[in-house]
Amino acid sequence: MIKDITIGQFFPGESPIHRMDPRMKLILTVAYIVMLFIANNAASLLVGVIFLLIVYPVSGISGKMVLRSVKPILPIIAITAVLNMFFIDGEVLFQLWKIRITDKGVITAVMMCARIVCLIAGTSLMTYTTSPIALTDAIERLFSPLKKIKLPVHEVAMMMTIALRFIPTLIEETDKIMSAQKARGADIESGNLVQRIRALVPILIPLFVSAFRRAEELALAMECRCYHGGEGRTRMRQLHLGKLDVVAACVTAVCLAAAILANVHIQVFVLR
Amino acid sequence: MAESILRTENLTYKYSTGTVFEKAAIQDINLEIEKGQFLGIIGHTGSGKSTLIQHFNGLLKPSSGKVYVDGEDMWANPKAIRKFRFKVGLVFQYPEYQLFEETVYKDVAFGPGNMGLSEGEVRERVHHALKLVGLPESIQEKSPFELSGGQKRRVAIAGVLAMEPEVLILDEPTAGLDPHGRDMILDLIRDYHAQRKNTVLLVSHSMEDIAKYAPKVLVMSKAGIFAYDDVKNIFDRASELERLGLSVPQVTKICRKLSELGYPVPPDIYTVEQARDCLLDLLGKGAAR
Ligand SMILES: Nc1ncnc2c1ncn2[C@@H]1O[C@H](COP(=O)(O)OP(=O)(O)OP(=O)(O)O)[C@@H](O)[C@H]1O
Ligand SMILES: [Mg+2]
Numbered sequence: 001m002i003k004d005i006t007i008g009q010f011f012p013g014e015s016p017i018h019r020m021d022p023r024m025k026l027i028l029t030v031a032y033i034v035m036l037f038i039a040n041n042a043a044s045l046l047v048g049v050i051f052l053l054i055v056y057p058v059s060g061i062s063g064k065m066v067l068r069s070v071k072p073i074l075p076i077i078a079i080t081a082v083l084n085m086f087f088i089d090g091e092v093l094f095q096l097w098k099i100r101i102t103d104k105g106v107i108t109a110v111m112m113c114a115r116i117v118c119l120i121a122g123t124s125l126m127t128y129t130t131s132p133i134a135l136t137d138a139i140e141r142l143f144s145p146l147k148k149i150k151l152p153v154h155e156v157a158m159m160m161t162i163a164l165r166f167i168p169t170l171i172e173e174t175d176k177i178m179s180a181q182k183a184r185g186a187d188i189e190s191g192n193l194v195q196r197i198r199a200l201v202p203i204l205i206p207l208f209v210s211a212f213r214r215a216e217e218l219a220l221a222m223e224c225r226c227y228h229g230g231e232g233r234t235r236m237r238q239l240h241l242g243k244l245d246v247v248a249a250c251v252t253a254v255c256l257a258a259a260i261l262a263n264v265h266i267q268v269f270v271l272r
Numbered sequence: 273m274a275e276s277i278l279r280t281e282n283l284t285y286k287y288s289t290g291t292v293f294e295k296a297a298i299q300d301i302n303l304e305i306e307k308g309q310f311l312g313i314i315g316h317t318g319s320g321k322s323t324l325i326q327h328f329n330g331l332l333k334p335s336s337g338k339v340y341v342d343g344e345d346m347w348a349n350p351k352a353i354r355k356f357r358f359k360v361g362l363v364f365q366y367p368e369y370q371l372f373e374e375t376v377y378k379d380v381a382f383g384p385g386n387m388g389l390s391e392g393e394v395r396e397r398v399h400h401a402l403k404l405v406g407l408p409e410s411i412q413e414k415s416p417f418e419l420s421g422g423q424k425r426r427v428a429i430a431g432v433l434a435m436e437p438e439v440l441i442l443d444e445p446t447a448g449l450d451p452h453g454r455d456m457i458l459d460l461i462r463d464y465h466a467q468r469k470n471t472v473l474l475v476s477h478s479m480e481d482i483a484k485y486a487p488k489v490l491v492m493s494k495a496g497i498f499a500y501d502d503v504k505n506i507f508d509r510a511s512e513l514e515r516l517g518l519s520v521p522q523v524t525k526i527c528r529k530l531s532e533l534g535y536p537v538p539p540d541i542y543t544v545e546q547a548r549d550c551l552l553d554l555l556g557k558g559a560a561r
Contacts, residue, residue: 173369179331180370183362184431185354185386202382205372209417 010131016244017059017129022138024245028252029126035259036115036122043262045111048118051255056121061128069124070117077113084109132164134237141239154230162218170211177206276343277439277471278305278328278360283337285323297323299495301337305473310465312486312503313475316517319492321475322365325441328473329360342438358387361437365444367428371416376402376427379416383435394434401434402427405460422453429457433464440464441473446481458485479521483507483542491518504540523547 012018017025032051039045056063070077090104127135140157147153181202182188188199283301288294298320305311315321326332327339330346330353339346341356361383364370373379380401384394402412405426411419416427429445442461446454458474462485465472476482482489482503489506491498493516499506506513507520510528520542527541527550535554541547 176364177370179326180364180367181382182331183329183357183364184370184383184435185357186382187354187386202370202372206370209372210369 011061011065011128012131013060013129015058015060015129017055017125017248019244020129020248021239021241021245022130022134023142023239024241024248025126025130026135026138026142028248029123031252031256032122033119035256036118038263039115039259040263041266042107042111042268043266044259045114045118047255047259047262048122049114051252052118052121052125054251055125059125059129061125065128066117066121066124070120073116073120077116080112080116081109084112133161136160136164137235137237137239154233158230166211166214169214170207173210174203174207177203275307276304277307277309277341279303279340279343280327281338281340283324283327283339284335285320285327285332286335287323289335296335296495298327301497303490303497303500305471307471308469309488310462310472310486311474312482312489313473313492314477314479314482314489314518315492315498320495321492322443324492325362325443325473325475328439328441329362330356331362358435359437360439360441361432361435363429363432363440363442363445365447367432367445368416368421368424370431371424371428374415375413376407376416376419377412379427380431380434383431387435397434397436398430401430404433404464405430406456422449425449425453426457429460436468437470439471439473441475443475444477445474446476446478454481461485479507479519480523480543483521483524491516503542507542508540 032048035051036045036048039048056066085101085105085108086099088102088105088108090102092100093103093106094101130138136157139160140153143151143153143157178188186199186202188196188203191199280301280303283298283303284296285298286294286296301324313321313325323332327334328341330339333347333350341359346353346356371379373382377398380398381394384397389397398412399409402409407423407426407430411423411427416424419427425445429442432440440461445457445461449457458481461472461474474482474486487503488501489503490500491506491513498516499509507524510520510524513519523544523546524539524542527537527547528539531537531539537550537554541550
């Protein structure tokens with residue numbers, strides 16, 4: 001059933017990572033991404049892997065979820081690996097006609113793949129442990145200085161929140177409309193491409209109609225409750241930086257420092 | 273006993289199988305519905321009524337158990353499931369949200385069109401269905417989106433009636449309508465049933481409507497069948513129904529109170545008409561104290 005698709009991929013929990021301030025999680029995720037990109041040899045990449053090996057068990061998110069998040073980008077990883085393996089010069093390990101595989105190529109391919117996997121696993125951990133609402137809240141706070149230069153930060157964050165809120169509703173609605181049209185004999189599952197696209201019309205039109213109706217109703221309801229934008233609004237959920245956040249920041253800082261040191265001093269399998 | 277048109281065998285359906293949210297919405301349902309029956313289905317919110325009826329035209333596939341339509345196992349050949357969709361017509365709750373065509377005519381024609389009927393046949397069925405639901409010819413070329421809520425509802429019901437299904441199932445067809453609109457829709461369903469002698473299943477939260485229209489009632493509770501009997505036997509069990517969060521019609525309550533007070537009022541009065549006749553009778557006899 002279409003409803004079983006998970007979007008946002010948030011897994012509620014009570015782990016220290018879940019309880020962290022979303023702003024800190026966001027900042028540390030960015031720091032981790034930076035760390036992965038400055039890592040230029042095997043030792044510093046290893047630090048990135050170790051970081052994940054620490055935080056995933058702490059978060060209580062199972063390793064299976066890492067596989068699930070990596071699955072959609074497997075083709076990208078494969079292409080990266082192939083390109084690196086065949087097109088980097090070095091000592092030839094294996095040659096077949098014009099195709100050569102070099103030692104450097106293999107090393108680079110492995111390391112690039114490791115980097116991409118870490119990148120995905122690291123960023124997914126944030127979405128796995130942070131509710132979408134908390135995330136938009138954090139984004140709004142972090143970007144609020146931009147209000148000074150007249151960027152509508154609050155409005156954008158509000159739109160994101162509302163969109164996220166309505167994804168499950170719309171999925172449910174799609175499910176219902178699909179059932180209703182199937183009950184009238186609509187054939188959604190078979191036929192050629194043109195027929196299949198045409199078969200979507202009876203589903204999409206009622207869906208759009210109801211989405212617009214909902215949007216209108218929501219706007220009206222918000223106005224009735226005196227919503228007038230972000231100015232002077234207080235929040236129900238206050239964000240606090242706590243001990244946990246300090247600890248997490250320290251751990252990340254140590255890893256970042258280790259990665260930089262490894263970059264400079266332990267030059268094993270240097271990339272490029 | 274007449275031949276059965278719908279039959280289930282240990283029918284169980286679970287939502288969200290394989291996740292932590294797994295939950296049986298209906299469990300071990302064994303049910304046989306006779307041809308030509310007008311069956312009312314009642315049950316508290318979440319008892320599994322909507323889930324059950326969606327099995328009768330193959331929108332939901334049983335987690336376990338079987339569904340037979342006219343003696344035929346529905347899921348014997350999953351590819352042929354559309355056949356059953358035409359045989360068993362299902363009108364969803366708030367069906368007006370499924371309207372999508374530019375004109376009322378085209379929308380009602382969607383179902384018959386999918387059946388692969390000739391254009392002439394489709395035209396005839398659409399005209400007939402719109403007449404059944406009491407909508408004027410002039411409405412046919414209007415956009416369904418510019419009608420009133422009640423009119424939209426009738427167009428949506430016509431869309432299923434036009435398929436002329438052997439079994440017609442309606443999931444709370446009167447939710448959110450005014451009393452006049454409600455009576456109109458239920459009357460048209462009754463007339464349709466009387467004319468065609470086909471099977472009708474009506475899900476409703478209104479005991480009054482059930483009492484007035486359905487000679488036989490299925491009571492669902494907690495994913496199972498609580499009772500399946502004639503309307504009289506069902507409403508005799510008032511206290512049990514109340515424990516399920518259901519009730520008996522208001523007028524039945526009044527009559528039972530009267531009979532407790534010593535008036536010779538029979539306890540099996542379920543509709544206002546019955547009560548009126550009975551009370552007039554009583555007054556005429558001058559039996560009032
Ligand atoms: N799409 C769904 N996903 C998960 N659970 C569902 C879904 N639809 C229904 N359920 C659950 O299945 C159970 C039965 O629901 P169902 O809709 O059949 O009840 P109902 O008797 O029709 O109730 P109502 O009178 O409110 O319409 C409920 O507990 C409900 O929470
Ligand atoms: Mg229901």
